[in-house]
Every structure is written in C-alpha cells, then in structure tokens.
Amino acid sequence: MKPDNLIRIAMWSGPRNISTAMLRAWENRPDTVVVDEPLYGPYLATTGKQHAAYEAIRLVQGNDWRPIVKALTEAVPAEATAQTQIYYQKHMSHHLTDDIELEFVDHLRNGFLLRHPNDVLASYLRKHHRATPEDLGFPQQVKLFNWIKQRSGKTPPILESKDILMDPAGMLKKLCVALDVPFDAAMLSWPKGYRDSDGIWAEHWYNRVIESTGFSEYQPKENKLSQEEQRIADECLPYFETLLEHKID
Numbered sequence: 245m246k247p248d249n250l251i252r253i254a255m256w257s258g259p260r261n262i263s264t265a266m267l268r269a270w271e272n273r274p275d276t277v278v279v280d281e282p283l284y285g286p287y288l289a290t291t292g293k294q295h296a297a298y299e300a301i302r303l304v305q306g307n308d309w310r311p312i313v314k315a316l317t318e319a320v321p322a323e324a325t326a327q328t329q330i331y332y333q334k335h336m337s338h339h340l341t342d343d344i345e346l347e348f349v350d351h352l353r354n355g356f357l358l359r360h361p362n363d364v365l366a367s368y369l370r371k372h373h374r375a376t377p378e379d380l381g382f383p384q385q386v387k388l389f390n391w392i393k394q395r396s397g398k399t400p401p402i403l404e405s406k407d408i409l410m411d412p413a414g415m416l417k418k419l420c421v422a423l424d425v426p427f428d429a430a431m432l433s434w435p436k437g438y439r440d441s442d443g444i445w446a447e448h449w450y451n452r453v454i455e456s457t458g459f460s461e462y463q464p465k466e467n468k469l470s471q472e473e474q475r476i477a478d479e480c481l482p483y484f485e486t487l488l489e490h491k492i493d
Contacts, residue, residue, distance in 0.1 A: 257357035258381030260367035296448035338381035361480035366467035382483035409462035
C-alpha cells in the first residue's frame with residue numbers, strides 16, 4: 245500500500261553545483277523516492293533554449309508547468325512503496341520562468357544549495373560557451389528565497405556546497421534537522437552508475453557523478469575567467485552574498 249502523506253522536499257540550486265550528488269544521497273535512503281529536474285521541459289519550451297537533448301526533454305516532460313507542479317505537490321510517484329515517506333525533488337532555480345506561479349512551493353519543504361559564482365560559471369562554461377546571471381539561477385534563487393520567507397515567516401535552510409563536501413555527515417544531519425526529517429547514514433554513500441530516476445540529459449551532464457560512490461573531497465578551484473566572464477560572475481555575487489548570510493554553518 246502506498247503512502248498518503250508524503251514529506252515533499254524541494255532542493256533549489258543553480259547548475260554545476262553538487263545537486264546530482266545530493267540527489268544520489270537522498271535516493272539511497274530506503275524511505276525516499278526522487279525526481280530529477282521536473283521543470284526542465286517547460287523551461288526549454290518557454291525560453292526556446294536548445295540544450296543537449298532538448299527535443300527529447302520536452303517530449304518526455306511536456307511544455308506546461310501546471311500538470312507538473314500539481315503532480316509534485318499532490319500525486320504519489322509510481323516508484324513509491326509502502327516504505328516510502330519522502331519525495332525528494334531536485335530543482336534548478338533557473339527553471340522557474342516568470343510565467344510559473346509560485347504558490348505550489350507552499351506545499352513543499354524547501355531548501356537551497358549554494359555555490360560561489362566563480363566556480364559555477366567556470367564549470368558551466370565547459371558545457372556552454374556563454375551565460376547570464378539568469379542562466380546560473382542566482383536571481384531566481386533570491387526571488388524564491390524571499391517568497392518562501394515572506395509566505396512562511398521562516399528562513400528556509402541554505403547549504404553551501406563546499407561545506408557539504410568538507411563535512412558530509414555533519415552538514416546532512418543539520419539539513420535533515422532543518423527539514424524535520426531523520427538523518428540516515430545511507431545518504432553518505434551510494435553505488436556508482438546511472439539511475440532510472442536520472443533525467444534523459446544524464447549522458448551529457450553526469451559524467452562525473454555516475455563514477456562517484458559518495459561526496460568527493462573538497463578541493464578549492466583556481467578558475468581562470470576572462471575579464472568578461474568575471475564581470476558576469478561579479479553580477480551574481482550580490483545574490484550569492486544575500487543567501488550566504490542565511491546559510492547553515
């Protein structure tokens with residue numbers, strides 16, 4: 245018999261974070277099912293961007309955000325079993341295009357994953373030749389953070405990715421406390437390889453995470469951004485710093 249009252253957790257990050265490793269961590273819990281970037285299709289339809297596998301993504305996910313958010317907030321995933329208590333949703337903040345009505349997030353337990361703009365941009369540019377702050381999701385993260393804080397009267401949890409890499413057990417325990425769910429040590433390691441839950445874009449983006457069996461050790465980056473690239477990263481910095489003030493230490 246499937247559960248009626250799932251705990252629905254939405255983790256919001258920009259691209260090139262450790263969001264897929266976090267997806268692996270949560271999926272490795274026996275009480276959790278996950279979904280990978282469910283709003284990607286509508287984002288591509290609205291923006292007209294031609295990312296890798298964009299036609300297939302739109303075909304699978306559809307172009308309309310409304311039935312997707314209804315399922316995210318109301319439906320029980322097909323993968324759920326009697327043991328399932330948590331529905332973890334990996335979201336990209338830049339997928340929240342202006343036409344999406346944000347009321348659906350009221351029905352989720354929301355968290356934020358943060359990474360320094362220099363690191364995000366340097367990694368992003370390995371896959372795309374150019375980017376804007378909106379492509380990296382920083383303005384959308386702040387907008388959503390403010391929305392949730394105003395609506396709920398509470399500060400949603402924010403984790404900086406490097407803190408997780410430096411202390412996976414400690415930071416995941418703190419995140420679980422903030423989300424009011426029990427910590428499970430199964431989150432700290434997982435078998436390598438692809439998952440059925442991976443988005444169909446996995447072969448284009450997940451070349452490192454499919455080889456992982458846990459969170460990698462934190463290594464400071466020496467990113468060499470051009471003057472124009474640094475200008476874009478610097479545009480993101482105020483958004484990053486706004487959220488950083490509220491991160492879990």
